[in-house]
Amino acid sequence: MSRATTPSFVCELPLITTPADERKLLVRLDVARMVYNACLGEALRRLTRVRSSTEYKTAVGLPRRSLARRTAFRNADQRSGLSEYSLHEYAKQFSHAWLGQHLDVNTIQKLATRSFLAVRRYACSKAGKPRFKGKGWFDSVEGKSNTQGIIWRNGMLKWKGLKIRAAIPVRDPVVSHALSCRIKFVRIVRRKLNGRDRFFVQLVCEGRPYQKPKHILGQGVVGLDVGPSMVAIVSDQAASLRRFCDELKPKQKSVRRLERKLDRQRRANIPGNYDDNGTRKPGTTDRHLSNRYLHTRSELSELHRKEAAHRKTLHGAMINQILALGNVIKLERISYHWLQLRFGKSVRHRGPGLFISHLRRKAANAGATMEEFDPRLTRLSQVCLCGAIRSKPLELRWHSCECGVGPIQRDLFSAWLARFVVKNHLDVDQAKGAWSGVDARLRAASREIQLAMGLYCPPTLERGQSQSSAQSVWLSDEALESLFQERVGLAIGTSGA
Ligand SMILES: [Zn+2]
Incomplete structure (x- = not known):
């Protein structure tokens, strides 16, 4: 997500978390999700406003790839408040609300930026319409710099009262090279490994990553x-x-078997969602799924x-x-x-x-x-x-x-x-x-x-x-x-x- 001009690379390290840390991180990820969704909703509303404005309609008629067209689009965006900084302004309210107890200002700004970029990609038809994130779908948060908010100090992740040590492999040249570089900002990532939440810290470092001596670059x-x-x-x-x-090896067979099992379990969990002939009733949702289903x-x-x-x-x-x-x-x-x-x-x-x-x-x-x-x-x-x-x-x-x-x-x-x-x-x-x-x-x-x-x-x-x-x-x-x-x-x- 960084649009910095200097080259950068990512060094990822697993975090050594206690159950209390994990609970806190999960709460913060969920709060981050709410802020992201709110910003995304606002950005999409502003996009609709831009598209119905007269400035936008005249800009569409200008010749393609011309400077005038680009400027006209930018002006239309500015008039309707569809810009990164006006979204930061919009997101300010969250740091004063109860959400601010869980997230710092920088992280909130970065979430606003993230929603803005998603909407911009959509507006330029480079991506589909961005979706609102459901509970448990939001997997990462990042800071703006390594000076406040989510930061990395002395082999430790620090963020608003949380202090979590990372597992740093000894004598690993790749990691020690990364740790010797300037850190631009820090990201926390949640991954589900074997059904369990695991947390990782990603250090976005300045420079080029370590090249292993066995990986030579040829000529020609x-x-x-x-x-x-x-x-x-x-x-x-x-x-x-x-x-x-x-x-x-293609795992198509095992995948198909698990998919069939999931379908059977879904039908057994909520029989009311299906008609007599076995088809799904329209407008029904999967609620109250069994633990066995979640396991599959x-x-x-x-x-x-x-x-x-x-x-x-x-x-x-x-x-x-x-x-x-x-x-x-x-x-x-x-x-x-x-x-x-x-x-x-x-x-x-x-x-x-x-x-x-x-x-x-x-x-x-x-x-x-x-x-x-x-x-x-x-x-x-x-x-x-x-x-x-x-x-x-x-x-x-x-x-x-x-x-x-x-x-x-x-x-x-x-x-x-x-x-x-x-x-x-x-x-x-x-x-x-x-x-x-x-x-x-x-x-x-x-x-x-x-x-x-x-x-x-x-x-x-x-x-x-x-x-x-x-x-x-x-x-x-x-x-x-x-x-x-x-x-x-x-x-x-x-x-x-
Ligand atoms: Zn020929």
Whole structure:
């Protein structure tokens, strides 16, 4: 939520809480929820006022992306009091009311800011309509600075009479680096682990996070082609096609079983909510749910949480390997929302969108640059080196052209082309210049990959005229790993596709 200009990173530590601390924190989170809801309601009311004002209506008619339009919108917002500071002004009343006994002024201001940002994202159609938070749904509060309100002093969280120690791992370079940096502000997060509330402190530190020595940053350009379930990675040294999160076992069966159990329990708890034919009566709510039901529900959320944590670890390992290949990463900017609509199940399981945002953050922290270009201008999956543009149906996984290029696995080819994109345009001359010798290597890599994945291989590849692996500098996954071990002196415990 911070909009500071200096880089920052987060260090999270578990809090060592007593039952009394936990009770107090839960009360404060609930009070914070009420303040947030009140501010959100006010901000939404002000938004309605803005949208019905004449200033707003004239602003809509002005030419897009013009300064006049932007200024007109800002003026309309100001007139109706839809700004961060006027919401702070509105939230002032809460620190004088009984809510002020639980929360300090800074935390209340930050809650007002949070609701304002949610409404602004909604107003600019960058997000859906923000929802009011129900009891038990509010999981975090944060301060404004490390000088008053929620603060961190001498390994301890302090907040309005509360003093809670955090578990600081000894001799952990990541944590000790974070603790040596200036702390911008402090956040408290509640998580439900195994059905129990656990509390964590997040220190938002200034600077860049600690880089483990085994995670080196390579030199050169890496082209990526990200799909719903696979990513093609091509650099000077390597070409590989990997499935996201291959080690992640789908838990669909257990999830489905728990969902069915929940449905049975819900029906048994409140039979009055259902008609004779088993359908839900409209307008009914789930009240007075049994403890067994709540237990099943926490079991299900624990399953989802574990899966998400494992997915994040696997993404992180793959990103470290990509960053070891080069420090300039080029890829198409794709709409992950569209991917979700089109390939819902696979995207939910493998999380390509999450992978990209994780990559963006890690690349910035390691000092690498990431260039995302517009796929509508480059059309990498359709173009060929000879200039021909032909769209391929989704099931056609090969690029081969009359000009003699290919057959090459299409994702590998687009990832290779991505390396030559400059400012949203494919530099064909540069790509042509680099092409000699690459054809055979890419074909060899395509063949290796397809065979390893057990996929269809065109017969021209099966004959294997391109198996010039002696001169091939494209590395297989095993070779890639030995390269890492050589350069790093450490074994990397991941196996790719
Ligand atoms: Zn061609």
